Every structure is written in C-alpha cells, then in structure tokens.
Amino acid sequence: xxxxxxxxxxxxxxxxxxxxxxxxxxxxxxxxxxxxxxxxxxxxxxxxxxxxxxxxxxxxxxxxxxxxxxxxxxxxxxx
Ligand SMILES: [Zn+2]
Numbered sequence: 001x002x003x004x005x006x007x008x009x010x011x012x013x014x015x016x017x018x019x020x021x022x023x024x025x026x027x028x029x030x031x032x033x034x035x036x037x038x039x040x041x042x043x044x045x046x047x048x049x050x051x052x053x054x055x056x057x058x059x060x061x062x063x064x065x066x067x068x069x070x071x072x073x074x075x076x077x078x079x
Contacts, residue, residue: 005031005032006031006032007027007028007029007030007031007032008027008028008029008030008031008032008033008034008038009027009028009032010027010028010038010048011025011026011027011028012024012025012038012046013048013049013054015054016046023040023042023044026040026041026042026044027040028040029041
C-alpha cells in the first residue's frame with residue numbers, strides 16, 4: 001500500500017444538500033489543505049460560506065416572511 005495524499009473529506013452543510021442526497025453527501029475528494037472550492041468524486045463543486053453570512057441571510061429571509069404575513073393579515077382586515 002502506498003500512502004498517497006490525504007483527501008480533504010469536507011462535506012456540504014446540510015442546507016447545501018440537494019437531491020439526490022446520496023450524491024449531495026459525498027465528501028470532498030481534493031487533497032487536504034487545497035485552495036478554492038471543494039469538489040466531490042463526481043466533479044461537483046461547492047464553497048463553504050462564512051457562518052455570519054449564512055446567519056444574516058437566514059434572518060433577512062425570516063424578516064421578509066414575517067412582513068409578508070402581517071401584510072396579508074392587514075389586507076384581510078381592510079376588507
Ligand atoms: Zn475540500
């Protein structure tokens with residue numbers, strides 16, 4: 001057995017998984033410590049986003065949905 005370069009092995013965040021899940025859960029096959037995006041054995045790439053950015057987008061989406069819900073309620077009350 002030869003000791004080749006260790007693979008990165010990183011996996012997508014749960015929110016980045018897409019059907020089929022078997023493919024979306026494949027680990028990164030590039031060498032450990034690589035630069036740029038991760039890439040699985042099928043050649044599909046993904047990038048890890050900063051957690052602060054993911055959280056900020058989630059809050060923005062939640063705020064939008066709450067505003068939409070109250071706007072719909074206001075429209076219903078005006079009739
Ligand atoms: Zn990787």
